[in-house]
Amino acid sequence: MVTDALTPNMPERVRILFADQLNMARGKYVPLVDARTGHARFCVGTYAVTYDRALVDAPGGALLEGLPDMEAVFDPSAFRPGWETNTKIAVADLKLNNMPFALCGRSTLKRAIAQWEALGCKPMVGIELEAYVFQRDGAGQWVPYDTPGAGVYGTGPFCDPAGLMDDIWAYAAVCGLPIESMNAEYDFPQFELTLKYDDALKAADDAFLFRQMAREVLYKRGYLLSFLPKPIAGKSGSGLHVNFSLQDRDGRNAFARAAGGDHTALMKTCIAGLLAHHEGMAALLAPIVNSYDRLKPASLSGYWANWGVDHRSVSVRVSAENGQAARIEHRVADGAASPYVAIASVLQAARLGVERKLEPPPAETADGLETVNTTRHTPHSLSEALDALGEDDVFVDALGRPLVDNFIAVKRAEIAALDGASAQDVFDYYAPFI
Numbered sequence: 001m002v003t004d005a006l007t008p009n010m011p012e013r014v015r016i017l018f019a020d021q022l023n024m025a026r027g028k029y030v031p032l033v034d035a036r037t038g039h040a041r042f043c044v045g046t047y048a049v050t051y052d053r054a055l056v057d058a059p060g061g062a063l064l065e066g067l068p069d070m071e072a073v074f075d076p077s078a079f080r081p082g083w084e085t086n087t088k089i090a091v092a093d094l095k096l097n098n099m100p101f102a103l104c105g106r107s108t109l110k111r112a113i114a115q116w117e118a119l120g121c122k123p124m125v126g127i128e129l130e131a132y133v134f135q136r137d138g139a140g141q142w143v144p145y146d147t148p149g150a151g152v153y154g155t156g157p158f159c160d161p162a163g164l165m166d167d168i169w170a171y172a173a174v175c176g177l178p179i180e181s182m183n184a185e186y187d188f189p190q191f192e193l194t195l196k197y198d199d200a201l202k203a204a205d206d207a208f209l210f211r212q213m214a215r216e217v218l219y220k221r222g223y224l225l226s227f228l229p230k231p232i233a234g235k236s237g238s239g240l241h242v243n244f245s246l247q248d249r250d251g252r253n254a255f256a257r258a259a260g261g262d263h264t265a266l267m268k269t270c271i272a273g274l275l276a277h278h279e280g281m282a283a284l285l286a287p288i289v290n291s292y293d294r295l296k297p298a299s300l301s302g303y304w305a306n307w308g309v310d311h312r313s314v315s316v317r318v319s320a321e322n323g324q325a326a327r328i329e330h331r332v333a334d335g336a337a338s339p340y341v342a343i344a345s346v347l348q349a350a351r352l353g354v355e356r357k358l359e360p361p362p363a364e365t366a367d368g369l370e371t372v373n374t375t376r377h378t379p380h381s382l383s384e385a386l387d388a389l390g391e392d393d394v395f396v397d398a399l400g401r402p403l404v405d406n407f408i409a410v411k412r413a414e415i416a417a418l419d420g421a422s423a424q425d426v427f428d429y430y431a432p433f434i
Contacts (some may be wrong), residue, residue, distance in 0.1 A: 012088070014035035018206075019105055019106065024433055034189050035090060039074070040071070042070055044060075044068055044070045045062060047060055050410060051429060052417055071094070081176055091372055108340065125198065125343055128270060129227065130190060133147075134231075148201045156301060159184040171213055171214075195207060206285075208338075214233050222381050228336065233293070254267075256379055263293050263318065269360075273354065274315075275307060277394075278332075279376070280388050280389050286332060286390055288336045288430060293391050295378045303315070304372050305375070307363055307364060308365075315410075317331060
């Protein structure tokens with residue numbers, strides 16, 4: 001329980017972490033005294049490695065260039081409390097040759113935030129995560145956690161007999177990770193884990209650390225918390241919903257509309273940008289082979305390129321709330337995506353809609369399940385999604401071409417590794433990491 005994290009026997013140390021292009025938490029432990037320098041060195045080849053440790057000659061990964069060092073930089077006055085004994089956390093940016101490393105997702109998000117701030121807007125973000133829990137059976141295989149009374153919006157011991165969500169909540173409190181709500185989701189043993197709204201960078205850091213903390217806390221208890229988008233065939237998929245709004249220079253929500261009035265022009269052009277780049281964004285938001293088992297029609301998953309007001313069968317959902325709570329909920333991403341890249345992708349697509357003065361199509365009025373008012377949708381596979389991403393030059397240039405080129409190369413190798421794999425093989429390939 002939480003007292004484990006407060007045991008004084010371990011010397012003080014810092015765990016330096018960054019999210020790579022696979023959303024793996026890369027890092028190292030260093031003594032606290034050494035971490036006060038605010039930097040550490042890592043091999044650039046981290047960006048040339050797949051989940052199964054295959055080396056790929058991916059652009060920017062420097063595999064054939066001697067595998068030089070990059071530098072992780074962080075603020076030693078801003079260490080965060082950790083969930084391990086006497087261990088603080090440093091979330092790092094990456095630099096290469098004293099410049100921001102073009103493949104760094106956190107730096108990519110910082111640039112997107114700065115571009116919005118140049119337009120007089122501060123992006124605010126809230127992240128909703130969904131995940132399944134697995135336990136070992138008698139043969140040592142991962143099987144679904146036994147939750148006999150689980151159901152959507154379920155709470156209490158019939159939904160979580162081992163108190164796993166209590167442990168996550170307790171450790172989140174120790175670590176300063178702000179939970180808004182937790183509950184059982186539609187299928188069992190699936191849970192929704194929602195973090196509080198904050199500025200975009202803080203929200204991404206919180207989501208990155210929360211996911212890692214929650215997985216590690218449950219794994220030490222013998223459980224697997226899986227953010228795989230479709231870990232169990234025939235059951236609901238798990239998403240990562242990006243809720244965002246924009247504050248103006250006076251701190252007001254720029255999406256807020258007058259009482260009884262229409263949506264603001266700013267919100268409409270943001271919606272239009274998100275829909276214009278729907279296909280191209282998919283690979284970054286749904287970045288693994290298993291993602292496309294989730295992105296299907298009638299799945300409430302963000303498959304269709306449509307939007308609506310308080311409509312959960314669309315990809316771009318406008319909340320019915322107004323005032324400071326007015327927001328757009330983007331529903332395409334899943335938990336395999338880097339929160340930094342996912343949020344940056346959403347913000348850049350929305351910004352492109354504003355700068356190009358795009359107009360959205362009419363809001364979805366059909367049920368969104370059996371009937372929709374669009375023919376556009378996410379690609380059918382990760383391979384097709386990578387093709388669509390590579391063809392969306394406007395979006396790629398906005399997000400960062402070096403990052404995208406590296407991502408595509410590494411993901412092509414991942415697809416090749418899973419060619420012909422069974423559903424169980426796919427689960428086993430990803431389960432240790434997602």
